[in-house]
Amino acid sequence: MLKVQEIREIIKLIDQSSIDEFVYETEGSKIKMKKHAQEVAVQQQPIQVVQAVPAQAQAAPAVQATAPAPAPQAPAKPAETPVENSQEGLHKIVSPMVGTFYQSPSPDADAYVKPGSKVTPDSIVCIVEAMKLFNEIEAEVSGEIVEILVKDGQLVEYGQPLFLVKAAGER
Structure with a gap:
C-alpha cells in the first residue's frame, strides 16, 4: 500500500507530465488517476472479493466487483490547499x-x-x-x-x- 505522501508525489508527477491516465495495482489495492483539463483526479479503492450477499442487493455488488470504478464527477483539490x-x-x-x-x-x-x-x-x-x-x-x-x-x-x-x-x- 502506498503512503499518502507517495500518492501526493505521483499526483504531482502525473500533473507535470503529458500522461492523461495512470493505473497502479499492487497487493490488493488499485490507484487510478485521470487528468481532466489541467487538473488531476485520484481514485483509490481496495479490490474486494464479493462473498455472500443478500438476495435484494445481489446484482449491484457483482457489477461493482467486475466493472471499473467510475471516474469522479469533478476533480477536487486535496486538503493541502483548503x-x-x-x-x-x-x-x-x-x-x-x-x-x-x-x-x-x-x-x-x-x-x-x-x-x-x-x-x-x-x-x-x-x-x-x-x-x-x-x-x-x-x-x-x-x-x-x-x-x-x-x-x-x-x-x-x-x-x-x-x-x-x-x-x-x-x-
Missing part, C-alpha cells in the same frame, strides 16, 4: 483520500474537534482510515470549525468536504 467557499467565505477541509472518517483517535475518546473548536494549520481534526492505515488529517488553516459535514464512521471520497472552517480574521 478551498475557499466564496458564497459563505468559509474554507473546506477535504479528504485527501478514499477511506473511513473518524472524529476521534479511538471509540472511547473525545472527538478531535467540534463546531466552535479553534484550530491551527497543524491541528489534527480527524482520522481517515484507508486499508488499515490511520491517517491523521490536519486543518491546514487557522480558524474556527463551523460545521462537520460527515458522520463518524462514514465512508468518504477523495476531495470530499469534511469540515467548514471560518478562517481567522474573517467575520
Whole structure:
C-alpha cells in the first residue's frame, strides 16, 4: 500500500507530465488517476472479493466487483490547499483520500474537534482510515470549525468536504 505522501508525489508527477491516465495495482489495492483539463483526479479503492450477499442487493455488488470504478464527477483539490467557499467565505477541509472518517483517535475518546473548536494549520481534526492505515488529517488553516459535514464512521471520497472552517480574521 502506498503512503499518502507517495500518492501526493505521483499526483504531482502525473500533473507535470503529458500522461492523461495512470493505473497502479499492487497487493490488493488499485490507484487510478485521470487528468481532466489541467487538473488531476485520484481514485483509490481496495479490490474486494464479493462473498455472500443478500438476495435484494445481489446484482449491484457483482457489477461493482467486475466493472471499473467510475471516474469522479469533478476533480477536487486535496486538503493541502483548503478551498475557499466564496458564497459563505468559509474554507473546506477535504479528504485527501478514499477511506473511513473518524472524529476521534479511538471509540472511547473525545472527538478531535467540534463546531466552535479553534484550530491551527497543524491541528489534527480527524482520522481517515484507508486499508488499515490511520491517517491523521490536519486543518491546514487557522480558524474556527463551523460545521462537520460527515458522520463518524462514514465512508468518504477523495476531495470530499469534511469540515467548514471560518478562517481567522474573517467575520
